[in-house]
Amino acid sequence: MTRRLLLSYLTLAALVLLCLEIPLGFVYSRGERERVTNAAKDEAESVSAFASLSLSAGTAARDLPERAAHCAERIGGMVLIVDRSGALLASSHPLSEREERELASRPGIAAALRGVATADVRTSTIGGVEYLAVATPVRHGAEDQGAVRITVPTRMVHERVHHVWLLLALGGLAVLAAVAVVGFAIARWTGRPIRELERATNELAVGGTVVPVPITKGPPEVRSLAATFNRTAARLEHLLASQRAFAGEASHQLKTPLAALRLRLENLENDIALNARGSLTAALTETDRLARMVEGLLAMARLDESAAERERVDLAGVCAERHRAWTPLYERHGVHLALAGDFAGEVLAVPGAVEQILDNLLSNALRVSPPGSTVSVDPRRHSPHERRFHHRPSGPAWVELHVMDEGPGMTEEQRRRAFDRFWRAPDAPKGGTGLGLALVQRLAHASGGEAVLRRAPRGGLDAVIRLPAVGRPGPGAPAQRPARPLQTATRIRA
Secondary structure: OHHHHHHHHHHHHHHHHHHHHHHHHHHHHHHHHHHHHHHHHHHHHHHHHHHHHHHHHOOHHHHHHHHHHHHHHHHOOEEEEEEOOOOEEEEOOOOOHHHHHOHHHOHHHHHHHOOOOEEEEEEOOOOOEEEEEEEEEEEEOOEEEEEEEEEEOOHHHHHHHHHHHHHHHHHHHHHHHHHHHHHHHHHHHHHHHHHHHHHHHHHHHHHOOOOOOOOOOOOHHHHHHHHHHHHHHHHHHHHHHHHHHHHHHHHHHHHHHHHHHHHHHHHOHHHOOHHHHHHHHHHHHHHHHHHHHHHHHHHHHHHHHOOOOOEEEEHHHHHHHHHHHHHHHHHHOOOEEEEOOOOOOEEEEOOOHHHHHHHHHHHHHHHHOOOOOEEEEEEEEOOOOOOOOOOOOOOOOEEEEEEEOOOOOOOHHHHHHOOOOOOOOOOOOOOOOOOHHHHHHHHHHHOOOEEEEEEOOOOOEEEEEEEEEEOOOOOOOOOOOOOOOOOOOOOOOO
């Protein structure tokens, strides 16, 4: 913000200086040209008057050469005096015979012999005089007796004009430097509250730490914004604290009664009639389902209250580890668990999220897979020709983790609703809570990815988790941080 404000100040100052200095430079150049021209005309008139008196007194041969030399020495230029026929009377510098013969044909002298005074002025691109020649007729009464031509050097005029332009440029740079110093101070004063707001907002977004922002600095609008931010941050901190307190208290208050209820139901098994054993078993099943539901709700609440930092995760290693953990349970149910895919790299994910996602998806797949079927875990790089996700995250590269089963699958409408909390398909097996897929989607979003359900090639369900990929680190890349266990999620069977 400071750079943008300073740039705007300097741009405005530069425009004002250009609008002032360029006209001033041209006005000075024009004035200098007119001054030199008028001075040359006055000198030519003075020599013309002297020549007229000398011609009338008959002393032209003696007085005019001395006068021409003296005038040329004073102005640093050249002086020519000719009679009415164009013959040379006096010259401040030697001329060749050819030049003497051509004097009458020169435009300025020819016009002066006709009684017309002339001035030949040529200007440079910035208005400086390059060449100046003045010719004036010599009159005695009403009769023209000759002409005077004065050539004035313009080197000094050029130097003065260029010197003025240089002074204007240096003055403009000095003004810009002063504006830069003052503008930087003003920009820092104006931007300091904004930077403090930005820093406090980042701390609130990253770590949930609320740092009040001073409201005594900066313009009134910024102070009002800081006061509004402080009120919003304080309210958000109160809400977060209330949510944390609720999650902690609920975890203790709900788990204990459910455990006691299950224990009491189990103690009733020996004292209940045989025809009521089915109802007792159903009560135990519902108690277990309620316990899992409570765990799922608490996991989601803890996931909402803290946004864990994403870290690099070895996707292939995690898939292999969960494959080994789940294979014995799959074998007991007569279902084959296959690990496929050729992706060997890292992804960005919330610590522990990939394990939680796989556990929930593998648990769901096992519940719906008939004996003798196969469940495949297949991590692969995203193919551009595949169908796009509804909400495509931004990033350079992506990895898709597929968990495919050969169960009954879902209709398109059911796949759209499967990620809703507590929703379960009408023909879903008993014992689920309807929170597993919702938690999977939340974990995928927290990791910067997305989760969708598709129809598997063999008619079952293809659960696809899309995560941002990480390029292979170079030789100087920092070592990967060890993944921390995820404390905000719990494995839940949907």
